[in-house]
Structure formats: structure tokens, C-alpha cells
Amino acid sequence: MTKTPSAAPAPSSGDTDLMLVERTVAGDQKAYELLVIKYQRRIERLIGRMVRDTDLVEDIAQETFIRAYRALSQFRGEAQFYTWLYRIAVNTAKKALVDLRRDPVVSESSLKGGDDEEETSGVENELTTAETPETVLAAKEIAATVNSAMEALPDELRQAVTLREIEGLSYEEIAEVMNCPIGTVRSRIFRAREAISAKVKPLLENQSGKRW
Amino acid sequence: MTPHAPALARRRLARGALALASGAFTLMITQALAAPALPDPRPSERHELSISEWLARMQDASLKRSYMGTFVVSSSNGGMASARIWHACDGQRQVERIDTLSGEKRSTFRRDDEVLTFLPESKTVRSERREALGLFPELARPGDSAIPEFYTARRVGSDRVAGFDADIVQVLPKDGLRFGYRIWSEKKSGLVVKLQTLDDQGHVLEQAAFSELQLDAPVRMERLAHMMAVPEGWRVEKTDAVKTTAAAEGWALRQPVAGFKSMSTYKRRAEGVLQWIFSDGLASVSLFVEDFDRERHLREGVFASGATHTLTRRVQDSWVTAVGEVPPATLRAFSLSLERRK
Amino acid sequence: MDKQELISALADGQLQGEAFARGVQAAAADAGARQTWCAYHVVGEVLRTGGAAGGTAPEAFLGRLRERLQQEAPAAVPALPIAQAARVAPAPAANDWIWKMAAGVASVAAVAAVGWNVWSGGPAPSAQPQLAAAPAAAAPALAQAGTAAMIRDPRLDQLLAAHRQFAGASVLQTPSGFLHNATFEAPGR
Numbered sequence: 001m002t003k004t005p006s007a008a009p010a011p012s013s014g015d016t017d018l019m020l021v022e023r024t025v026a027g028d029q030k031a032y033e034l035l036v037i038k039y040q041r042r043i044e045r046l047i048g049r050m051v052r053d054t055d056l057v058e059d060i061a062q063e064t065f066i067r068a069y070r071a072l073s074q075f076r077g078e079a080q081f082y083t084w085l086y087r088i089a090v091n092t093a094k095k096a097l098v099d100l101r102r103d104p105v106v107s108e109s110s111l112k113g114g115d116d117e118e119e120t121s122g123v124e125n126e127l128t129t130a131e132t133p134e135t136v137l138a139a140k141e142i143a144a145t146v147n148s149a150m151e152a153l154p155d156e157l158r159q160a161v162t163l164r165e166i167e168g169l170s171y172e173e174i175a176e177v178m179n180c181p182i183g184t185v186r187s188r189i190f191r192a193r194e195a196i197s198a199k200v201k202p203l204l205e206n207q208s209g210k211r212w
Numbered sequence: 213m214t215p216h217a218p219a220l221a222r223r224r225l226a227r228g229a230l231a232l233a234s235g236a237f238t239l240m241i242t243q244a245l246a247a248p249a250l251p252d253p254r255p256s257e258r259h260e261l262s263i264s265e266w267l268a269r270m271q272d273a274s275l276k277r278s279y280m281g282t283f284v285v286s287s288s289n290g291g292m293a294s295a296r297i298w299h300a301c302d303g304q305r306q307v308e309r310i311d312t313l314s315g316e317k318r319s320t321f322r323r324d325d326e327v328l329t330f331l332p333e334s335k336t337v338r339s340e341r342r343e344a345l346g347l348f349p350e351l352a353r354p355g356d357s358a359i360p361e362f363y364t365a366r367r368v369g370s371d372r373v374a375g376f377d378a379d380i381v382q383v384l385p386k387d388g389l390r391f392g393y394r395i396w397s398e399k400k401s402g403l404v405v406k407l408q409t410l411d412d413q414g415h416v417l418e419q420a421a422f423s424e425l426q427l428d429a430p431v432r433m434e435r436l437a438h439m440m441a442v443p444e445g446w447r448v449e450k451t452d453a454v455k456t457t458a459a460a461e462g463w464a465l466r467q468p469v470a471g472f473k474s475m476s477t478y479k480r481r482a483e484g485v486l487q488w489i490f491s492d493g494l495a496s497v498s499l500f501v502e503d504f505d506r507e508r509h510l511r512e513g514v515f516a517s518g519a520t521h522t523l524t525r526r527v528q529d530s531w532v533t534a535v536g537e538v539p540p541a542t543l544r545a546f547s548l549s550l551e552r553r554k
Numbered sequence: 555m556d557k558q559e560l561i562s563a564l565a566d567g568q569l570q571g572e573a574f575a576r577g578v579q580a581a582a583a584d585a586g587a588r589q590t591w592c593a594y595h596v597v598g599e600v601l602r603t604g605g606a607a608g609g610t611a612p613e614a615f616l617g618r619l620r621e622r623l624q625q626e627a628p629a630a631v632p633a634l635p636i637a638q639a640a641r642v643a644p645a646p647a648a649n650d651w652i653w654k655m656a657a658g659v660a661s662v663a664a665v666a667a668v669g670w671n672v673w674s675g676g677p678a679p680s681a682q683p684q685l686a687a688a689p690a691a692a693a694p695a696l697a698q699a700g701t702a703a704m705i706r707d708p709r710l711d712q713l714l715a716a717h718r719q720f721a722g723a724s725v726l727q728t729p730s731g732f733l734h735n736a737t738f739e740a741p742g743r
Contacts, residue, residue, distance in 0.1 A: 015567045016564065016565070016566070016567035019567075019574060020578070023574075023575075023578060024629050025629045027628060028578065029623065029628075030578060030579070030582035031578050031582070032623075032629070033582050033588070033616060033620075034578065034581055034582055034588075034591060036615075036616060036619060037588055037591055037592050037595075037612050037616065038591070038592075038595050040609060040610070040612060040615050040616075041596075041606070041607040041608065041609040041612075042599075042607050044607065044608075044609035044610060045314075045607035045608075045609065046294075046313050046314070048609075049296070049311055049312065049313045049317065050296065050311075050313070057609075058609075058610045058615065058618075061609075061610070061615070062615070062618060062619055062622065065619055066619075066622055066623070066626065069623060069626060069629055070626065070629070072629040073629055083284075083292075086284075086294070086423075087423060087424075090282050090423065090424065091424070094424075136333055136608075138608060139605060139606050139607070139608045140605075142596065142600065142606045143600050143604060143605050143606055146596075146597055146600040146601065146606075147600070150601070161597075161601070162601065164566060165597070165598045165601045165602060166601055166602055171566065171568055186555075186559070186562070186563055186566075186568065187559070189562060189566070190558065190559045190562035190563070193562050193593075193594050193597055194558060194562075196597050197590065197593035197594060197596075197597055200593050200596060200597065201589060201590075201593050204589065204592065204593060204596065204611075204612070315603060315605075316605070340719070451719075453720070476720075478720060480716070483712075485713075487716060487717075487720060489720060496717075498713075498716070498717040498720065500713050500716070500717075508709070515710070517714075520714070520717075522710065522713075522714065524710075533710070533713050535713060535714060535717040536717070
């Protein structure tokens with residue numbers, strides 16, 4: 001069983017984010033694009049839960065990434081990058097809500113006890129924010145494709161990618177568990193990802209600009 | 213609205229059987245904000261609060277104050293969950309809304325003990341009545357509570373969370389059957405703004421905290437309540453749990469597990485499982501008991517997710533799944549003590 | 555390592571220095587590479603949470619964002635390199651929690667949010683002390699004995715949910731039951 005001689009702990013995703021931030025600050029905007037792609041969907045989902053208006057979701061997400069970019073030099077890595085980004089997203093969305101007076105529950109002028117302009121707005125309007133039946137279906141299809149692709153994998157590939165993605169083990173730890181060299185771990189994870197994403201990619205960008 | 217002494221109001225809320233105010237119940241926000249001021253001991257006095265007093269203060273704030281904010285829960289395995297919360301209280305009734313910001317889309321509304329959970333992705337609403345929602349009746353009678361017997365508390369410092377100054381209270385267990393906690397309690401109101409669950413080494417298993425918070429926000433109670441209307445075409449599911457007692461179902465504990473009292477038992481008929489719930493005031497344990505099925509019940513063992521542990525075990529002809537925010541040893545003690553009586 | 559493998563290693567934080575720089579170039583090179591970077595992360599998300607967040611198509615989003623970024627001043631270089639400040643305190647310190655439970659801890663295994671049960675049998679291939687009654691013909695997705703096996707168990711998730719729903723008898727359920735009602739997004743790796 002091979003074990004790395006150095007004592008340095010393997011970098012985790014947290015460190016990847018930090019390295020990408022450093023590289024952006026050093027002048028490589030492409031590094032920032034990788035961060036954007038990594039977190040764009042999650043940030044949009046977060047915002048979509050707070051904001052009713054579909055069109056607004058992308059705008060707020062864009063605004064979030066712009067503000068993060070501006071503040072990047074202040075990110076010191078003492079928190080996880082996503083946590084930091086998350087806060088920016090929530091604040092940006094809140095600001096948008098306040099600007100548009102769209103928080104459904106809070107009243108701006110609290111003393112005007114009286115009446116609501118709108119109806120009894122009911123949960124349906126509140127909750128079916130940024131999703132249509134098509135987008136929900138698309139997301140389900142992607143999940144189903146990943147799962148069936150996983151099952152079709154040879155055992156050692158499936159195990160490697162599972163230990164990495166779900167268990168969060170480092171390559172070193174996986175090498176120990178699977179009793180193989182680190183290079184083999186890297187190769188197995190890569191091959192598993194390739195096999196699965198080959199099936200997923202067609203579903204990811206059906207038409208440019210359209211939501212999925 | 214007639215004023216009530218705080219203790220009386222607490223007890224009435226605790227019973228979950230508030231008689232609705234007679235007639236139309238209109239709420240004036242100004243009145244909500246003018247709710248009786250909660251006691252605010254000076255720092256030196258706060259040092260000497262007993263654990264029951266700390267906890268009572270925290271519970272009071274979570275019930276009586278209006279607030280809204282974003283809440284983030286993080287688990288030691290790296291998992292994270294977040295939600296937006298609105299809570300309004302007019303001194304007697306409470307209305308609350310929680311929208312998940314991560315994971316499955318879910319909106320939970322609570323009006324006193326009535327809970328509706330909206331799942332837009334499946335156009336389903338789950339309807340249930342919850343007892344003892346975060347309410348521990350024993351706190352109304354501090355002398356009776358078991359908490360001081362099994363936990364100690366002391367203030368260990370101050371910190372700022374989500375823009376609020378908070379006292380940090382360290383709650384430690386006196387034995388190995390439960391976890392410790394570090395609780396950030398907002399200085400003026402006592403509201404819990406951050407909470408860590410600690411194992412016996414002091415490692416953080418789970419953390420929950422407001423990332424942003426507006427205390428005494430003008431949350432409009434009627435608007436929240438109006439949102440509880442079920443939209444057309446949605447399916448309503450009522451939880452199938454029927455209240456019963458363990459004894460009536462033929463189950464008992466040979467030996468009680470120190471500090472844990474039996475709270476309630478439910479039969480979930482459709483699933484054929486019994487749920488027996490225990491609590492020591494801060495942590496709870498559910499024992500799920502069902503008939504042993506060779507096909508389905510394959511793995512005995514212990515699992516963990518943050519502070520929550522699960523243990524599965526065969527007990528005679530039954531299969532037991534013990535779940536709780538307690539160390540595995542506690543679940544083991546429960547599973548070893550459970551027996552069938554007929 | 556070919557380009558795709560580089561992107562995979564980059565996603566796992568396995569690249570340093572020169573290799574890292576090449577990895578960034580490879581992953582951001584063109585729409586296809588970016589799609590690979592995106593797809594790898596979507597796969598990870600589905601595995602951890604059982605679902606994938608939808609949203610605006612990534613290339614379109616990025617295209618629009620790039621236009622706005624052109625107008626921004628470049629992210630300023632701070633007086634003190636971030637590298638120094640950040641590396642000083644490795645992982646837990648500021649956030650004071652442990653990020654994962656060690657693999658191979660005999661009696662405790664981690665349950666990921668959507669019912670992937672981790673069965674940690676420890677390093678010795680034959681030792682599975684906690685498996686009392688596992689039959690040889692177990693669920694097809696089980697990997698070899700002695701290594702971590704992953705199986706979905708929706709039943710366990712169901713009971714977990716029922717516990718969180720009903721066992722709210724604690725003053726620390728703040729706010730009312732949310733703490734233990736949470737469905738965790740499993741760790742982003």
C-alpha cells in the first residue's frame with residue numbers, strides 16, 4: 001500500500017476555491033469564471049427561494065457575482081468561499097426585495113395595520129417562484145441519468161467517485177481505503193466522471209440562454 | 213386583549229391548547245412590539261443565572277418575540293442547510309414560516325400547534341398537529357425539571373452574531389449519555405442566535421446560527437396566517453400518526469435511561485411502526501419498533517449525521533431503530549433495555 | 555495527464571503550482587472545457603444530494619457576466635498576499651468545527667443527507683464487527699467487504715424525518731424544530 005511520504009494534508013475543495021480566488025486577484029479572470037460556473041446554479045436556486053420574479057433571479061445572481069468580484073481582495077479564506085458568497089447573495093436579494101417592496105410578509109409601514117392591496121396571496125404564488133414544470137422535469141432527468149450511469153460503472157470506478165464526492169475523502173485517504181496508488185485513484189475518479197458526464201452533458205445545455 | 217402574567221401565558225402555550233380569543237382577532241403591530249418587556253438582568257447578575265433560568269429566558273424569547281432572518285445549520289461532516297424564517301407573536305398566538313433555501317423546496321407554516329408543510333415540487337401539503345413544539349412544559353416549573361440534574365450551565369463570554377451582542381452559555385452534561393452545547397443568547401432578549409452541539413471532547417458536531425437577523429421585525433401575523441390556505445389542486449396529506457402509549461402496545465423499558473423521560477408514543481399504522489419518544493429536556497430520542505422482516509432488515513449498526521445518531525438492532529421478533537441527538541452509547545442503552553411485555 | 559483528467563484533478567484540489575495553473579487554463583479554455591468543469595460539479599451535487607439545481611444555462615450566464623466584468627476594475631491585489639493570511643490557520647480554527655468524521659472509525663459511519671448509508675468496515679478486509687446479520691447476497695450496489703460500501707436506504711431517511719418531526723420536545727429546537735428538520739446538503743467537495 002502506498003502512502004505519500006509528505007505530511008502535508010491533501011487540499012480539499014475549500015482550498016481549490018481559495019486558490020482560484022488568489023489566482024483571480026493575481027490577475028487571471030479565467031479563474032473567477034471557474035468559480036462562477038461552479039456556484040452559479042446553487043446561488044440561483046438560493047435566490048429563487050427568496051424572490052418571486054423569475055427574471056429577477058438571474059439579475060440578482062449576476063449582481064452577486066459582480067459584488068463578490070469587487071470584494072474578492074477582502075476574502076481572506078477564514079471562512080469557506082461558498083459561505084462568503086452565500087452571504088453576499090442573501091444580502092443582494094434582500095436589498096432587491098426591499099427596493100421593490102416585495103417581501104411578502106414584512107410590511108414597510110408597520111403602523112398602517114389595515115389592508116392589503118393584494119389578495120390573500122396564498123402559498124402558490126409565493127412558492128412557485130423560479131420553477132416551471134419543464135425545469136423541474138429537466139432537473140429530475142439529470143438526477144436519474146447520473147444515478148443510472150453510476151450503476152452502470154465498474155465497481156472500482158463507482159467506489160472511487162463515491163468516496164471522493166460523498167465521503168469527501170482525499171485522494172490519499174481513498175488510496176488507503178482502496179489499497180492502490182494515488183495515480184490510480186485519480187484515474188478512476190476521472191474515468192467515472194467522464195463516463196457519467198458524457199451522458200449528462202447533452203442534458204445540460206439544450207438551448208443557449210434557456211433555463212434547465 | 214387582556215394582559216396575562218408571563219408565567220400563565222407560558223403554561224397555556226405549553227399545553228398547546230390555547231383557546232382562541234373569542235371573536236375576530238385583529239392584531240395591531242404596535243401592540244405586538246409593546247409586548248411585556250422580558251427581564252433583562254445586568255451582566256453581573258446574568259453570570260449567576262441557573263441553567264433553568266437561562267433556558268427559560270431563551271425559550272421565552274423564541275416564543276414571544278417577532279423576528280425574521282436567515283438561519284444556517286452546518287454539520288460536522290460538512291453538510292449545510294439553510295432557511296429563511298419569519299416568526300410573529302402577539303403575546304398569545306404564534307405564527308411562523310420557514311422556507312428552505314437549500315435542498316428540497318419546502319415551506320413550513322406553523323400556527324400554534326397546527327403545522328402545514330408545502331412541497332411545491334409535488335404540489336402536496338402535509339398537515340399535522342405538533343405537541344410540545346420546542347416547548348418544554350417543565351420549564352414553567354423550574355423546580356420540577358430534570359435538566360439541572362443532568363446538565364450544568366455557565367456563562368463563558370460574549371460574542372457578536374448577525375450583528376447582535378450575545379452571551380455565550382456553555383451547557384455541559386454531567387454524564388456520558390448526552391451532548392454538551394454552547395449557546396449564544398442575545399443579550400437583551402435571550403433569543404438563541406447561535407447553537408453548537410458538542411461531543412465529549414468538545415468538538416463541534418453541529419452548528420446552527422442566524423447569518424442575518426432582524427429582531428422585533430414588523431412581521432405581519434395575518435399575512436403569514438393567510439398564506440396557510442391550500443392552493444387549488446394541491447393534495448393534502450394528513451400524518452397518519454395515532455397517539456397511544458408504549459404500555460398499551462406491549463412495550464416497556466427494563467431499566468430507564470438516566471434523565472430521559474417518556475414523552476409520547478405514536479402508532480404509524482400505514483407503515484406498521486411504533487414511535488416511542490423520550491427527552492431529557494434538551495435532547496430527544498425516538499425508538500421506532502416494527503416487526504422484524506428478514507428481507508428488509510439487513511444491517512445492524514450505528515450511523516451518524518452531525519449530532520444525530522441512529523442505531524438499528526433486532527430485538528426478539530422486532531426490529532428497532534433508535535434515533536436521537538445523543539451519543540451512540542445512549543441509543544445502545546435504550547435498545548438493550550427495550551423489551552416486549554404482554 | 556490529458557486535459558480532461560487535469561480538470562478532474564483541479565476539481566478535487568489536487569493540483570499545485572505549475573500544474574494548478576495549467577489546470578485552470580485547461581478548464582477555462584473554451585465552452586467545451588467549461589462544460590466539462592460544470593458537468594463534473596453537477597455530478598458531484600447529484601451524488602451528494604440526489605438532485606441538481608437548475609438555473610440559467612451556464613455559458614449564457616457567463617457570457618452576460620463577462621460583459622459586466624469587463625467594466626470592472628481588476629480585482630485589486632492586496633498589500634498582503636492572501637496566501638499568507640489564509641495558510642496560517644488551516645481548516646478548523648476560525649470556524650471551529652471538524653469537517654468530516656474519519657473513515658474507518660469502527661462503530662460510527664456517516665449518513666449522507668439523502669440516504670446513502672456509509673458502511674465503514676475498517677482497513678482489515680475480513681473484519682466487519684458491526685455487521686451482525688448481513689447476508690451474503692446483499693443489495694447489488696454493495697462494494698467488496700472490508701471497504702466502505704454505499705447503499706441507499708430511504709427507509710432510514712423516513713424514520714429520521716419522523717424523529718425530527720415529532721420529537722421536538724426541547725427548548726433548543728430553535729427556531730421551532732428547524733434545527734432538526736433540516737435536510738442537509740452534503741458537503742461540497
